[in-house]
Amino acid sequence: MQELTAQLREKAKELLDAKTVDLVIGYGPTGDNGEMTAVFARKPEDVEKLGLNGQCFRNLAVYLNKPEVRKQGKPAIVVKGCDRRALNVLIRERRLAREDLHIIGVNCDGVGEPLMGKCKFCSVHNPEECDDVLGDQIEMPAEDGQFDDVGEMEQLSGDERWKFWSEKLGECIRCYACRQVCPMCYCKRCVVEKNIPQWVETSPHLRGNLSWNVIRAFHLTGRCIGCGECERVCPMAIPIGLINKKLTKLVKEEFQFAAGMTDDEKGPFSTFDLDIDTDKGIL
Amino acid sequence: MKEPEQKLVVPNGWLEALVRKLRVQGTRVLAPVERDGAVDFREINSADEMAANYVNTRVPLKEILFPRTETILEFDQPSGGDVVFSGVEANAAPTIVIGARPCDLSAIGVLDTVFNWDYHDTFYGQRRANTTFVGVACREADGNCFCGSVAGGAGENEGSDVFVRPTADGALLEIMTERGKKLAQSIDDAAPAAGKEEPLPVAATEERFDVEKIKGWLDDHFDDDFWLDVSLKCLGCGACSYLCPTCHCFDIVDESDWRGGERRRNWDCCSFALFTLHTSGHNPRPDQQSRCRNRLMHKFKYFVERFGRRACVGCGRCIRVCGAGQNIVNVLIDITRAEAATSGSA
Amino acid sequence: MPASTDQAIDYLPYKMRVEKITEETPDVTTLKLLFDDHQQAEKFTFKAGQFGLYSVFGYGEATFCIASSPTRKGYIECSVKRAGRVTQALHSLLEGDTIGFRGPYGNCFPVDEMKGRNILFVGGGIGLAPVRSVIWNCLDRRDEFGDITICYGARTVDDLVYKEELKEWEGRDDINTIFTVDPGGETPDWSGKVGFVPTVLGEAKISSDNAVCILCGPPIMIKFTLPVLVDTHGFAKENVITTLENRMKCGVGKCGRCNVGNKYVCKDGPVFTCAEIEEMPPEY
Numbered sequence: 052m053q054e055l056t057a058q059l060r061e062k063a064k065e066l067l068d069a070k071t072v073d074l075v076i077g078y079g080p081t082g083d084n085g086e087m088t089a090v091f092a093r094k095p096e097d098v099e100k101l102g103l104n105g106q107c108f109r110n111l112a113v114y115l116n117k118p119e120v121r122k123q124g125k126p127a128i129v130v131k132g133c134d135r136r137a138l139n140v141l142i143r144e145r146r147l148a149r150e151d152l153h154i155i156g157v158n159c160d161g162v163g164e165p166l167m168g169k170c171k172f173c174s175v176h177n178p179e180e181c182d183d184v185l186g187d188q189i190e191m192p193a194e195d196g197q198f199d200d201v202g203e204m205e206q207l208s209g210d211e212r213w214k215f216w217s218e219k220l221g222e223c224i225r226c227y228a229c230r231q232v233c234p235m236c237y238c239k240r241c242v243v244e245k246n247i248p249q250w251v252e253t254s255p256h257l258r259g260n261l262s263w264n265v266i267r268a269f270h271l272t273g274r275c276i277g278c279g280e281c282e283r284v285c286p287m288a289i290p291i292g293l294i295n296k297k298l299t300k301l302v303k304e305e306f307q308f309a310a311g312m313t314d315d316e317k318g319p320f321s322t323f324d325l326d327i328d329t330d331k332g333i334l
Numbered sequence: 335m336k337e338p339e340q341k342l343v344v345p346n347g348w349l350e351a352l353v354r355k356l357r358v359q360g361t362r363v364l365a366p367v368e369r370d371g372a373v374d375f376r377e378i379n380s381a382d383e384m385a386a387n388y389v390n391t392r393v394p395l396k397e398i399l400f401p402r403t404e405t406i407l408e409f410d411q412p413s414g415g416d417v418v419f420s421g422v423e424a425n426a427a428p429t430i431v432i433g434a435r436p437c438d439l440s441a442i443g444v445l446d447t448v449f450n451w452d453y454h455d456t457f458y459g460q461r462r463a464n465t466t467f468v469g470v471a472c473r474e475a476d477g478n479c480f481c482g483s484v485a486g487g488a489g490e491n492e493g494s495d496v497f498v499r500p501t502a503d504g505a506l507l508e509i510m511t512e513r514g515k516k517l518a519q520s521i522d523d524a525a526p527a528a529g530k531e532e533p534l535p536v537a538a539t540e541e542r543f544d545v546e547k548i549k550g551w552l553d554d555h556f557d558d559d560f561w562l563d564v565s566l567k568c569l570g571c572g573a574c575s576y577l578c579p580t581c582h583c584f585d586i587v588d589e590s591d592w593r594g595g596e597r598r599r600n601w602d603c604c605s606f607a608l609f610t611l612h613t614s615g616h617n618p619r620p621d622q623q624s625r626c627r628n629r630l631m632h633k634f635k636y637f638v639e640r641f642g643r644r645a646c647v648g649c650g651r652c653i654r655v656c657g658a659g660q661n662i663v664n665v666l667i668d669i670t671r672a673e674a675a676t677s678g679s680a
Numbered sequence: 681m682p683a684s685t686d687q688a689i690d691y692l693p694y695k696m697r698v699e700k701i702t703e704e705t706p707d708v709t710t711l712k713l714l715f716d717d718h719q720q721a722e723k724f725t726f727k728a729g730q731f732g733l734y735s736v737f738g739y740g741e742a743t744f745c746i747a748s749s750p751t752r753k754g755y756i757e758c759s760v761k762r763a764g765r766v767t768q769a770l771h772s773l774l775e776g777d778t779i780g781f782r783g784p785y786g787n788c789f790p791v792d793e794m795k796g797r798n799i800l801f802v803g804g805g806i807g808l809a810p811v812r813s814v815i816w817n818c819l820d821r822r823d824e825f826g827d828i829t830i831c832y833g834a835r836t837v838d839d840l841v842y843k844e845e846l847k848e849w850e851g852r853d854d855i856n857t858i859f860t861v862d863p864g865g866e867t868p869d870w871s872g873k874v875g876f877v878p879t880v881l882g883e884a885k886i887s888s889d890n891a892v893c894i895l896c897g898p899p900i901m902i903k904f905t906l907p908v909l910v911d912t913h914g915f916a917k918e919n920v921i922t923t924l925e926n927r928m929k930c931g932v933g934k935c936g937r938c939n940v941g942n943k944y945v946c947k948d949g950p951v952f953t954c955a956e957i958e959e960m961p962p963e964y
């Protein structure tokens with residue numbers, strides 16, 4: 052780990068010195084509990100704040116959408132394999148141009164203590180298409196049972212599911228941390244902020260919360276890369292990742308598609324192809 | 335610390351008896367209850383339901399007086415452009431809150447100020463008048479608590495109607511207010527304190543920075559790169575403010591179908607970009623750095639200047655809930671260092 | 681801390697009826713509102729510069745100044761520019777419809793302190809609404825004030841609000857008027873000036889002697905007009921009075937939305953002198 056940190060700092064310094072990039076978005080320790088949060092190295096001497104360890108669970112891709120960060124100039128970004136998938140979606144959706152970005156990939160054998168759920172089922176330990184890659188290649192087969200929790204939920208009756216979700220979603224306080232942390236939630240004006248008409252009620256009551264959480268998940272269908280950040284940041288500990296996962300499972304079954312594997316993939320809900328889409332549909 | 339009106343000693347089991355009695359009388363009792371790993375104030379019927387170990391509740395005490403959403407009026411639209419509307423009663427059943435922490439109680443003082451400094455908010459006021467707070471000294475703090483630096487610390491009794499200091503074989507009760515005296519009448523086996531009782535030690539929350547010096551630095555550093563540095567990682571969500579016991583900003587919205595509906599007020603917060611956005615697109619606080627600055631300035635400067643008290647009580651919730659790892663203590667320590675550097679008194 | 685109002689606030693509006701609708705411009709409409717309850721109408725008083733929250737039930741509340749003069753009793757008027765949800769709903773109302781109004785809130789223009797002084801009114805676009813309240817307030821007590829000059833500009837001739845009243849003011853010999861539209865906004869029969877308010881004002885003969893200026897309009901206009909008033913015409917910033925329009929929800933110093941530094945625009949304002957504004961952090 053220390054070795055990786057040293058390599059990262061050296062790389063970052065080189066990029067900043069040569070003005071290849073204006074800032075390096077990476078991880079660094081805050082406080083004394085070893086928590087790794089986002090670090091924005093804008094000057095060569097800032098690279099001392101960068102670091103890498105097994106606690107780098109955050110997905111930094113979200114920062115590429117923030118106007119305040121974009122204003123700092125051309126970024127380099129440190130990504131794990133899963134985060135790299137987020138970049139692919141952003142590139143395919145024309146949010147980012149590949150050439151405007153310097154990608155520092157880190158081969159990753161999992162983060163969090165205990166190991167985060169997503170890491171057990173990960174198939175992208177070694178991020179692809181990066182400008183630099185740090186760390187040794189990792190051989191780690193994905194475990195089976197990625198969708199077991201979705202399956203369990205599907206076993207419940209409609210009434211049981213309704214009880215479960217109305218209890219959980221009833222607690223949502225509408226802080227929108229889930230949206231703000233999501234790399235794919237980049238809309239300038241989110242659907243809950245559109246008020247002519249008011250599509251989604253903004254009050255944190257069950258009716259409003261249901262519409263919000265369902266709409267959020269719908270907008271991420273075929274785009275969510277499963278980094279789990281929304282669920283991690285939810286201060287009310289609502290298992291919203293499970294809703295996304297259900298849709299991810301559907302997309303996999305119906306379209307044999309997983310989001311963010313390449314940057315020129317065609318997402319199921321953003322592509323229309325006369326040869327494939329032979330359904331009569333509504334037309 | 336305030337001098338109590340009265341001090342009482344009670345034996346172990348006093349709380350169980352009190353809750354039983356209140357419930358028999360039909361009084362609503364709220365206390366910290368654990369559910370799925372989270373401790374929050376919930377209605378209880380028996381003291382057994384109370385969480386045994388908790389540093390503080392997830393949702394702050396403020397929600398009891400200032401709920402996340404509440405109806406403030408109702409309307410019907412019969413026909414012909416006419417509307418019939420009427421106010422609603424605040425849902426303000428007499429309530430006893432047991433197990434509130436000193437930081438949260440001190441935050442109630444902030445809310446009292448805001449909701450009464452000029453106009454008196456009736457919804458807040460009705461609930462406030464009907465709520466009795468039983469505070470309890472903290473025996474344990476976690477690494478994020480910093481009440482010792484900004485408020486009275488883990489043994490502060492101000493803000494409680496009755497303040498509980500646990501002892502080895504019961505508790506020392508400090509009766510702070512008239513409401514507290516009234517509640518004390520329902521406490522059995524209470525004896526006047528002799529003055530020799532030894533409360534168990536409270537959690538240590540040493541002072542980690544000097545709020546006066548921080549205010550001094552804030553006075554002179556509205557424009558400073560510091561704000562960009564601390565704000566880049568902030569995601570601009572509402573978690574820290576919604577769960578802050580002193581944050582009191584709200585939105586007012588109408589919700590209806592074609593027959594009628596209601597006007598509600600909901601928690602809102604200054605970290606959101608839309609909070610201040612004008613129709614023209616002009617935004618007085620156009621970026622996250624101005625929004626983060628406002629949040630900190632409001633707590634440590636503006637509120638102090640306006641009302642003579644800080645709007646942060648050191649509960650540490652904003653640190654616990656921030657998904658980006660923003661840490662107000664680190665920010666305040668950074669300001670302290672910057673202040674030391676400018677004043678040359680490092 | 682200013683003295684407490686010491687009143688209860690339950691956010692319950694007065695019930696008002698739309699008595700008359702005047703379409704001022706393609707996107708500005710003036711509503712004349714009467715109290716449904718006569719007792720409320722009799723008790724209601726306000727001062728020029730104060731504002732209120734107007735609501736269309738089901739759509740919500742929005743903030744507008746009271747555009748009519750406190751000297752005209754029994755009704756209030758507001759001029760609404762179509763902008764978003766509530767303003768659009770206000771634009772779809774019919775005469776006779778019910779709306780809610782709560783207020784008056786905020787401080788006011790110091791009309792009594794302006795007695796005996798010359799007054800320059802400067803308005804841009806819909807910014808004439810709060811100014812109009814003071815103008816009529818002063819005109820209804822004309823003897824108490826010195827010279828009165830009204831300088832008003834809009835983007836185009838179509839965008840001028842209160843067209844009938846502009847004509848009336850132009851025709852009076854106890855008022856000087858300067859009306860202007862932005863270059864390109866004139867029509868063949870436009871007899872006023874062509875040019876932006878700051879330019880036109882800079883060329884006009886105006887004395888700041890014993891004078892106050894009341895200045896309301898879009899932020900960009902204020903930004904460029906203020907130097908003209910101060911540097912060209914010699915106004916002290918204490919004598920240039922304007923309003924801030926920070927977004928508001930409660931109007932009564934609770935919801936926290938309108939703050940500029942330690943000031944609540946809804947309570948300490950919306951009326952401020954330019955000298956006061958200069959002391960505030962630039963968050964307006």
Ligand SMILES: Cc1cc2nc3c(=O)[nH]c(=O)nc-3n(C[C@H](O)[C@H](O)[C@H](O)COP(=O)(O)OP(=O)(O)OC[C@H]3O[C@@H](n4cnc5c(N)ncnc54)[C@H](O)[C@@H]3O)c2cc1C
Pocket residue numbers: 246608610611612613614615731741742743744745747759760761762763764765766767768806809810924925926927928950
């Ligand atoms: C003291 C004061 C006096 C005002 N007087 C007048 C007046 O006389 N005539 C007039 O036409 N307008 C006036 N305004 C502006 C008016 O309040 C807004 O245009 C109106 O609230 C927009 O409401 P909406 O529901 O239609 O817009 P929304 O649908 O709520 O929002 C549309 C857009 O307007 C923004 N917005 C919402 N509320 C405000 C607000 N209060 N100020 C600025 N932007 C806002 C939103 O951020 C959004 O971008 C005044 C504002 C203030 C604070």
Ligand code: SF4
Pocket residue numbers: 222223224225226227228229230264281284285286287288289291
């Ligand atoms: S993070 Fe959780 S509480 Fe906040 S809006 Fe999302 S689901 Fe609701």
Ligand code: SF4
Pocket residue numbers: 228567568569570571572573574575605655656657658659660
């Ligand atoms: S500090 Fe954290 S919790 Fe607060 S707005 Fe920023 S990201 Fe959200």
Ligand code: SF4
Pocket residue numbers: 574577578579580581633645646647648649650651652653662
């Ligand atoms: S700012 Fe943070 S620590 Fe201070 S009172 Fe609010 S939540 Fe607690």
Ligand code: SF4
Pocket residue numbers: 575580581582583602603604605628629630632633936
């Ligand atoms: S910090 Fe922000 S959200 Fe909290 S009370 Fe102050 S202005 Fe409101």
Ligand code: FES
Pocket residue numbers: 927928929930931932933934935936937938939944945946947
């Ligand atoms: S408008 Fe709510 S505090 Fe000023």
